[in-house]
Amino acid sequence: MDTVGAAPTWPSTDEPVRGPGRGHPWRRAAAVVAALLLVVVSAVVGCRIAGSDGITPVPQLLAFLPWLLAPGAVALLLAAYGRWRTGMAWALAALAVTGWYTQPYGAETTRPHGQVLAQLRVLTSNTEFGWATDDLITTVRREKPDIVFVEECAFVCADALEQRVPKADYPYRDVVREDGSAGSAILSRFPLRPAPVIPSEMAMPGAVAVIAGKDVRLQLAHPMPPLPGQEAKWRRELGRVRDFAAGAEQQGQAVILAGDFNATQDHALFRSVLDAGALHDSARLTGHSRTYSWPADRTTPLRTQIDHVLVSGRDFKATASRFLTVRGTDHRALRVDLTLYGE
Incomplete structure (x- = not known):
């Protein structure tokens, strides 16, 4: 029996205070x-x-x-x-x-000095153990680059370049004959003279090209990838690429640094290469900073840009770039058109 005069009671409608995800x-x-x-x-x-x-x-x-x-x-x-x-x-x-x-890293343009000396085309391609050699040669014939950088140029690749790419087209060459992924090559229409290599497990040769009377330091980049548990190799070799860029900047050299960097603009080490050498990414300069280059032969949407052509900003202007499918490799080739300036 209710107590006479007692206040009526009603069911509570207050919800308990709940933390993240509490309840259901x-x-x-x-x-x-x-x-x-x-x-x-x-x-x-x-x-x-x-x-x-x-x-x-x-x-x-x-x-x-x-x-x-x-x-x-x-x-x-x-x-x-x-x-x-x-x-x-x-x-x-x-x-x-x-x-x-996700915004592109680096300046949108370069400021080269002097007058126009030459127009040239550069191509870089990782042939994945030489498996893409046939299509690379077809691409070279079609695109007619003046300088070609080839990564993972195994014995089969080096032999094919020697036998099937006419010396009349590329009379100047620096080919490192190694098997598997270790081989590399630089082909050039311009005279080359030797330059120091960057020590690495996969060959990174260098040369000095004489273009319209101006010395241009060419350097192929192919550091080890940052495999799980082996980042130290990647840091060491990409660090040597950065040291090369810094040295070239101190000497005031015109530079083309191209290849498979196994790094993107979101890696601090890659950005340090740009900053140390006052270098500019040609893809960034031509509006393709997020265009993928790897992996090229897989269906995964997870793709990124690890193949680059970097140039010294006081010497070059990048006028066009294009990523090209080369059958037989997991990388897309990169073709860049450059204008060289000088006194």
Whole structure:
């Protein structure tokens, strides 16, 4: 029996204060997955902000930095489903910062000095153990580059270049005969003289080309890739490429540095090569800074640009670039048209 005069009681309508994902099990699971995704995205983007390439898996993930927008967006949706407001704010911040760093790195133009000395075309191609040699030769005949850089030029590649590419077309050559991925080659219409190589497991030859009376330092780049657990080799060899660029800048040399760098503009080491040598990425200069070059022969959407032609900004202007499919290799070739300036 109710007590006479007592105030009536009503069922409470207040909901308990809930943390991220608390309540329904699916909402809790969504919040947990969102947190895991955000930790990964934030770690990689944090290294990008700090100018560090980190340790595995950061160097590998940095190569595909723009693709981190996808897990960031998924994390945002999961945080919203899990009613995790902090997670939603975290995801929005991660997306904003990732989006900011998808912008191209480096200046949009070069400022060469002097008058126009020559127009030339450069081609770089990784033939993947020489398997793409036939199509490379076809590409060279069609595109008619003045200078050709070839990475992973195995014995079969070196022999084919010797036998099937006329000396009349490319009378000057620097070919390093090694098997597998270690071989490399530079073919040139312009006179070459020897220059120091960069020590590496896969050959990185160099030469000095005389173009319209001006010395131009040519250097092939092919450092080891940042394989999990072997980043030290990648750092060491790409660091030597950076040291070369810095030395060339100190000497005031005109430079064409081309090849398979196994690095993108989102790697701090690659950016240090540009900065140390006052070099510019030709693809960036011609509006193709995010055009992929690898992998070329797979169906995965995860693709990136690791093949580059870098030039000294006071000597060159890049007028056009194009990434070309070469059958038989997992890399696309890069063709660049350059204008050389000088006194």
